[in-house]
Amino acid sequence: MSLFWALFAIGVLALLFGAILGYAAIRFKVESDPLVEQIDQILPQTQCGQCGYPGCKPYAEAIANGDQINKCPPGGEATIKKLAELMGVEAKPLDAAHGVEDVKKVAFIREDECIGCTKCIQACPVDAILGAAKQMHTVIVDECTGCDLCVDPCPVDCIDMVPVKQTTQSWQWDLKQTTTGDIPVKMVS
Amino acid sequence: MAITPSFDTVMERLKRQDLWQFPGGVHPPGQKSLSNTTAIARVQLPEVLYIPVRQHAGLEGSVCVEIGSQVLKGQPLTYSNAPYAVPIHAPTSGVITEIGEHTSAHPSGVPELTITMRPDGNDTWTELFPIHHYQHLDKNALIERICDAGIAGLGGAGFPTHIKTSSTKPVEFLIINGIECEPYISSDDRLMREHAWQIRQGVDVLNHLLSPKCIVIAVEDNKPEALKALNIACEDNQEIQVVSVPTVYPAGGEKQLIQVLTGREVPRKGLPNDIGCVMFNVGTCFAIADAIFSGKPLLERVVTLTGTALQKPQNVWALLGTPVSHLLSYAGYMPHNQNEQQVIMGGPMMGFSITSLDTPVVKITNCLLAPAKNELPSAADERACIRCGFCTDACPASLLPQQLYWYSKAKDHDKTQEYNLFDCIECGACAYVCPSEIPLVHYYRKAKAEIRNQRDENDKSEKAKQRFEARKARLLEEKRLREEKHRLAAEQRKQAMAKDGSAQDKIAAALARAKAKKAKTAAQTEAVEQPIDAPQKSAESSTVKDKQAKVAAAVARAKAKKAEQTTSAQSQPASEKLDKQAKVAAAVARAKAKKARKQAEAEQGVKQETDVIDPTATDETTAAPGKKAKVAAPVARAKAKKAAQKAAQSEPAEAENDAASVAEVNDKEPPKEKTAEQIKREKVAKAIAKAKAKAKQNKSGENAE
Incomplete structure (x- = not known):
C-alpha cells in the first residue's frame, strides 16, 4: 500500500511541475534573435547583389542555410571575421569571384x-x-x-x-602617415 | 555615488577657500614665464587670411559672400542656419579672393571649406550696433546677439556660447574659468591681467542672462597678478567670488574644475547644467563684452607664441584666419633650432602638430608652440607596458588607462566602452607619467574615432536596410495593384460582352469570314491542282469541295447578313479603316525616316568621337547645331557604349582598334533594318487590306448569286 502512495505522490508532483514548466515556457518565452537576423545585422546592407543574391537579407538566409561566408566584397575582411565568429566556422579570404574589397x-x-x-x-x-x-x-x-x-x-x-572624401569628422588619427605627426604627450625639461 | 554637496556647504567652503580635490593629476613644469612677461602685442596685418567656415564644435554656417566681393571689418561671411551653427566674420577689410578648400586647423590637416581674403590695409569697420542698456533688452535678443557675434568657447573646446547661455535649467554656480592649467600657455593670464574690467563686464552680462545664485571666478595660484587684477575688478560685487585654485594639471578641465569648486561630479553622458553649474572661459567673457557693449563680433583672439625655437616668445592679438607662419615670423621662428619642423597648436599636453605652416589661427587656437631640440620627447621612444599603474594614479577621471590601452590596441571596442573610454578627457596625464613613454592618449583617440565611425556606419546600414525593405514592400504593393486592375478590367470586359450581343455577333461574323476565306483558298488550290491530276478525279473532288464551300459560304452569308443588320453600312467603315491604316503607316514611315536622318547625324558624331578621341569633340558637336545635336550627343554616347560593349564581347583582343569600325557598321545597320521592318509592315498592311477586299468581293459575289 505504501508503494502505491509513494507512486501516487511522485506522479502528482511530476504532473504539477510539468504543468508549471509548461506554463512558464509559454508565459516567459524568450524571443531569441533568429540566426538570419543576426547575420543580416553583420552584413553591410549595401544591397549590391555582388554575392549573387538579390540583397543582403537573401544572402543572410543563404548563409544560415550553409552558403559560404566570403562572398561579400563591400563588407570585406571585417565582415567575414564577424560572420566566422557567429557561425563558428573558419574565416577565409574574400572570394575574388564576387569582386574585391574597395574603398567606400x-x-x-x-x-x-x-x-x-x-x-x-x-x-x-x-x-x-x-x-x-x-x-x-x-x-x-x-x-x-x-x-x-x-x-x-x-x-x-x-x-x-x-x-567618399575624408573629413575631419571621419578621420581616424592615422598619424603615422605624416613625418612630423604624432601627439607630443610628454615634456622632458 | 558621491553625495552632492548642497549650495550652502559649497558657499561656506568657498568663503573659507577650503576646496575639494579631483583624483589624480600631475605637476608638469609650467614654462609660463617664457611668454607671460610682456604685454599682448599687435601684429601687422598678414598678406592673406584663410578663414575656415567652421571653427568651433558644431555645424558650419552658410556662406553669404562671393569671390571678388569687397568686405568690411566685422562683416559676416556666413550666417547661422542651425542651432549649433555660429557665423564667421571678416577680421579686416579686404577682398574675398577664393572660397575653397584649405588646410584645416585639425590634427589631420584634412582640407576644409575656407574663405581666403586679401586685406586692403585700411582696416575699415562695418557699421556696429552697440547695446548700452542690456538689462532692458529681451534675453533672447541678447542671446541672438551673442550668436551673431560668432562667439564659441575660447577655452579650447569651441562649444557655441549661445547654446550654453540659453540653458533653461536653474543655474546655481556660474563658473568663470581662468585656470589655464596647461604648460607654456599664458594667453588667458595676460588677458586677465590687462583686461580684467572687460572680463567683469562679460560676467555681468552672463549674470543677467543666467541669474545664477553665485558667481565663481577661478584662477590658478600660479597667476597672482591675474588674481589681483580680477579681485580689483570685482570688489564692488559681493556675489562674485574670486577663488585661487591650487596648481595641478588638469584643474582647468570643465569637470575637474567643477569638482574642485563644488565637490559635485558631472554625471556620465551628462552636462554641467545637470548639477546646476555653467562654465565659461575668461576669453569668452571678454568676447561677450565686446559683442554687447561695442557691437564687435569675434574677430581676433590672444594667442601665445612660445617655445625655445622662437626668439621672442610672447602673447599677441591674432586675427582669426592669420596663417601660423605670419605669427611665427613675427616672433622670430628659428627652424634650425629644431630637429625637424614642428609647430604645435595648443599646449604640449593636449595640442597637435600642425601639418603645414599655412594653417590658420581659429577661434580655439590659444597657443602656438615651437619646441627646440630635446624640449619635447620624440614619439619613437615607445616601449612595452610594464604594468606599473602610474597612469591609474594620474587619471583625473578615475579610469583605468592601462586596461583601456590594452583593449584599444587590441581593437576590442566593446571592452573599451565597458571601461568607460568615452569618459576620458584626453588630458594626457597618463601618458605624461608613463615610464615606457607610451602615447596612451593617441590610442584612446584612435579607438574613439573608430568606435564613432563604426557607429555611424551601423546607423547608415540600418537606414539602408529600412529603405531597401520599404522599397521592396512598395514594389510588391504596386505589382499587386496592377494585377488587381488588370483583373477588374478583364471582368468588366467579360460582363460587357455578356450584356452586349452585338460583340458576340461580330466575333461570329469574323469567324465566318475566316472560314469563308479558308474555303476559298482551298478551292483555289484545288483548282490549281486540277489540271495536273486526273480530270475526273479532280472534278469529283471539286464537286465535293464546291459543295463544302457552298455550305460554308451559305453559313458565312447568314452570319454576314446578321452582322450587316447589326452594324449598318459596314463596308464604309471598313474602307475608312483602310484609309486610317494607310495614314498611320505613312506617319510611321515619316517618323522612321526622321529617325534614320537623326541616326545619320549621330553617326557623324560618333565618327568624330572615335576619330579624334579628344573629348572636346563631343562638346563641339553639341555646341554647333543646337537642339538636334544635343539630342544626338547622348544618343551617340549611348551608341558608343553599346558598340564598345559589343566589341569587347566579340573580339576582346582587338577591341580598341575595331570599336570605331564596329560602331560605324552598327550605326549604318539600324536604318536598313528599320526600312526592312517598314517594308515588312507595309506588306502585312497590304495583305490585310487585300484580305478585306477579298472578303468584300466574296460578299458582293455571294449577294449577286
Whole structure:
C-alpha cells in the first residue's frame, strides 16, 4: 500500500511541475534573435547583389542555410571575421569571384549629361536617386550605399563612383602617415 | 555615488577657500614665464587670411559672400542656419579672393571649406550696433546677439556660447574659468591681467542672462597678478567670488574644475547644467563684452607664441584666419633650432602638430608652440607596458588607462566602452607619467574615432536596410495593384460582352469570314491542282469541295447578313479603316525616316568621337547645331557604349582598334533594318487590306448569286 502512495505522490508532483514548466515556457518565452537576423545585422546592407543574391537579407538566409561566408566584397575582411565568429566556422579570404574589397564609394551623376531616362532610379535598391522622366537625376549622397547597380543601366554613362572624401569628422588619427605627426604627450625639461 | 554637496556647504567652503580635490593629476613644469612677461602685442596685418567656415564644435554656417566681393571689418561671411551653427566674420577689410578648400586647423590637416581674403590695409569697420542698456533688452535678443557675434568657447573646446547661455535649467554656480592649467600657455593670464574690467563686464552680462545664485571666478595660484587684477575688478560685487585654485594639471578641465569648486561630479553622458553649474572661459567673457557693449563680433583672439625655437616668445592679438607662419615670423621662428619642423597648436599636453605652416589661427587656437631640440620627447621612444599603474594614479577621471590601452590596441571596442573610454578627457596625464613613454592618449583617440565611425556606419546600414525593405514592400504593393486592375478590367470586359450581343455577333461574323476565306483558298488550290491530276478525279473532288464551300459560304452569308443588320453600312467603315491604316503607316514611315536622318547625324558624331578621341569633340558637336545635336550627343554616347560593349564581347583582343569600325557598321545597320521592318509592315498592311477586299468581293459575289 505504501508503494502505491509513494507512486501516487511522485506522479502528482511530476504532473504539477510539468504543468508549471509548461506554463512558464509559454508565459516567459524568450524571443531569441533568429540566426538570419543576426547575420543580416553583420552584413553591410549595401544591397549590391555582388554575392549573387538579390540583397543582403537573401544572402543572410543563404548563409544560415550553409552558403559560404566570403562572398561579400563591400563588407570585406571585417565582415567575414564577424560572420566566422557567429557561425563558428573558419574565416577565409574574400572570394575574388564576387569582386574585391574597395574603398567606400558613392555614386555621382554628371548632371548636365543626364538625359532623364529614370533607368538608374529603377536600379537603385535603396531609393537614393531622385528625379523624374526627362528631368535631371541626382544622388542623395547620405542614402547611397555605393552598390554600383546604377552604373550599368545608364545609357549615356554619366554616373561615376566617387570615393567618399575624408573629413575631419571621419578621420581616424592615422598619424603615422605624416613625418612630423604624432601627439607630443610628454615634456622632458 | 558621491553625495552632492548642497549650495550652502559649497558657499561656506568657498568663503573659507577650503576646496575639494579631483583624483589624480600631475605637476608638469609650467614654462609660463617664457611668454607671460610682456604685454599682448599687435601684429601687422598678414598678406592673406584663410578663414575656415567652421571653427568651433558644431555645424558650419552658410556662406553669404562671393569671390571678388569687397568686405568690411566685422562683416559676416556666413550666417547661422542651425542651432549649433555660429557665423564667421571678416577680421579686416579686404577682398574675398577664393572660397575653397584649405588646410584645416585639425590634427589631420584634412582640407576644409575656407574663405581666403586679401586685406586692403585700411582696416575699415562695418557699421556696429552697440547695446548700452542690456538689462532692458529681451534675453533672447541678447542671446541672438551673442550668436551673431560668432562667439564659441575660447577655452579650447569651441562649444557655441549661445547654446550654453540659453540653458533653461536653474543655474546655481556660474563658473568663470581662468585656470589655464596647461604648460607654456599664458594667453588667458595676460588677458586677465590687462583686461580684467572687460572680463567683469562679460560676467555681468552672463549674470543677467543666467541669474545664477553665485558667481565663481577661478584662477590658478600660479597667476597672482591675474588674481589681483580680477579681485580689483570685482570688489564692488559681493556675489562674485574670486577663488585661487591650487596648481595641478588638469584643474582647468570643465569637470575637474567643477569638482574642485563644488565637490559635485558631472554625471556620465551628462552636462554641467545637470548639477546646476555653467562654465565659461575668461576669453569668452571678454568676447561677450565686446559683442554687447561695442557691437564687435569675434574677430581676433590672444594667442601665445612660445617655445625655445622662437626668439621672442610672447602673447599677441591674432586675427582669426592669420596663417601660423605670419605669427611665427613675427616672433622670430628659428627652424634650425629644431630637429625637424614642428609647430604645435595648443599646449604640449593636449595640442597637435600642425601639418603645414599655412594653417590658420581659429577661434580655439590659444597657443602656438615651437619646441627646440630635446624640449619635447620624440614619439619613437615607445616601449612595452610594464604594468606599473602610474597612469591609474594620474587619471583625473578615475579610469583605468592601462586596461583601456590594452583593449584599444587590441581593437576590442566593446571592452573599451565597458571601461568607460568615452569618459576620458584626453588630458594626457597618463601618458605624461608613463615610464615606457607610451602615447596612451593617441590610442584612446584612435579607438574613439573608430568606435564613432563604426557607429555611424551601423546607423547608415540600418537606414539602408529600412529603405531597401520599404522599397521592396512598395514594389510588391504596386505589382499587386496592377494585377488587381488588370483583373477588374478583364471582368468588366467579360460582363460587357455578356450584356452586349452585338460583340458576340461580330466575333461570329469574323469567324465566318475566316472560314469563308479558308474555303476559298482551298478551292483555289484545288483548282490549281486540277489540271495536273486526273480530270475526273479532280472534278469529283471539286464537286465535293464546291459543295463544302457552298455550305460554308451559305453559313458565312447568314452570319454576314446578321452582322450587316447589326452594324449598318459596314463596308464604309471598313474602307475608312483602310484609309486610317494607310495614314498611320505613312506617319510611321515619316517618323522612321526622321529617325534614320537623326541616326545619320549621330553617326557623324560618333565618327568624330572615335576619330579624334579628344573629348572636346563631343562638346563641339553639341555646341554647333543646337537642339538636334544635343539630342544626338547622348544618343551617340549611348551608341558608343553599346558598340564598345559589343566589341569587347566579340573580339576582346582587338577591341580598341575595331570599336570605331564596329560602331560605324552598327550605326549604318539600324536604318536598313528599320526600312526592312517598314517594308515588312507595309506588306502585312497590304495583305490585310487585300484580305478585306477579298472578303468584300466574296460578299458582293455571294449577294449577286
